Amino acid sequence: MSFDVTVLGSSGSHTGPGRACSGYLVRADGAQLLVDCGNGSSANLQRVTRPEDLDAILITHRHVDHCVDLIGMFYALRFHPSGPQPIELYAALEVVDTLTGLLSHDSALEFREVFHVTEVTGGDRFDVGPMHVELADAIHPVPTVSCRVEVDGVSLVYSSDSAGGPALVELARGADLFLCEATWQGDGEGYPDGMHLTAREAGRIATEAGAHRLVLTHVLGSLDRNRSLAEAQETFSGDLALADDLRSWLLI
Ligand SMILES: [Zn+2]
Ligand SMILES: [Zn+2]
Numbered sequence: 001m002s003f004d005v006t007v008l009g010s011s012g013s014h015t016g017p018g019r020a021c022s023g024y025l026v027r028a029d030g031a032q033l034l035v036d037c038g039n040g041s042s043a044n045l046q047r048v049t050r051p052e053d054l055d056a057i058l059i060t061h062r063h064v065d066h067c068v069d070l071i072g073m074f075y076a077l078r079f080h081p082s083g084p085q086p087i088e089l090y091a092a093l094e095v096v097d098t099l100t101g102l103l104s105h106d107s108a109l110e111f112r113e114v115f116h117v118t119e120v121t122g123g124d125r126f127d128v129g130p131m132h133v134e135l136a137d138a139i140h141p142v143p144t145v146s147c148r149v150e151v152d153g154v155s156l157v158y159s160s161d162s163a164g165g166p167a168l169v170e171l172a173r174g175a176d177l178f179l180c181e182a183t184w185q186g187d188g189e190g191y192p193d194g195m196h197l198t199a200r201e202a203g204r205i206a207t208e209a210g211a212h213r214l215v216l217t218h219v220l221g222s223l224d225r226n227r228s229l230a231e232a233q234e235t236f237s238g239d240l241a242l243a244d245d246l247r248s249w250l251l252i
Pocket of ligand 2: 061063140161
């Protein structure tokens with residue numbers, strides 16, 4: 001049994017220098033689940049695997065830094081040299097309408113032929129190969145899900161974009177690896193409520209949840225990430241790292 005995650009895009013809200021927006025390839029025993037497909041991340045995906053070899057895609061919400069590269073993936077799968085390559089797509093509410101709104105009428109119809117869409121919300125569960133996926137609603141301005149992926153009792157939790165709250169702590173309970181957004185720094189002053197976490201807040205949630213390892217991701221593209229790391233160390237004393245594009249973590 002193997003279980004690993006590769007970061008395809010670690011930059012928050014907008015791309016950073018050489019850094020793509022949100023995307024994570026989660027693999028277990030040959031099954032491949034792509035979680036989020038933000039701007040730039042599909043280029044990194046193709047350094048690791050082929051789009052047609054994915055078993056399923058989960059898009060956590062409709063913000064472009066988490067979903068817009070699915071348009072390019074649509075063309076790659078629709079016009080594949082071997083013919084159209086359909087794939088399962090689990091998408092939070094409003095994702096598919098947002099993306100098809102960027103396409104012509106005909107392409108929008110074909111989008112639903114290439115992507116076999118299941119709309120998902122907090123509490124939903126599905127399996128991809130040996131991976132058991134559980135979703136929880138996140139606090140964010142649009143419908144958003146956080147996810148927990150378990151293989152043989154080993155767990156990876158991804159916050160997606162979230163302002164935290166008890167549901168995220170519960171989802172991350174005892175996580176072997178907690179991939180948590182840390183968009184902002186300092187005390188969050190000057191930033192809107194109900195949208196994102198600071199690095200200290202991410203550390204606090206990881207501590208409260210008893211997560212074994214915390215990986216900070218989605219740091220705003222223009223910020224100094226080392227400051228985020230230092231601030232998270234103030235509130236989390238366990239194994240801590242920064243997500244980097246194309247960096248992988250082995251869970252099993
Ligand atoms: Zn985002
Ligand atoms: Zn967002």
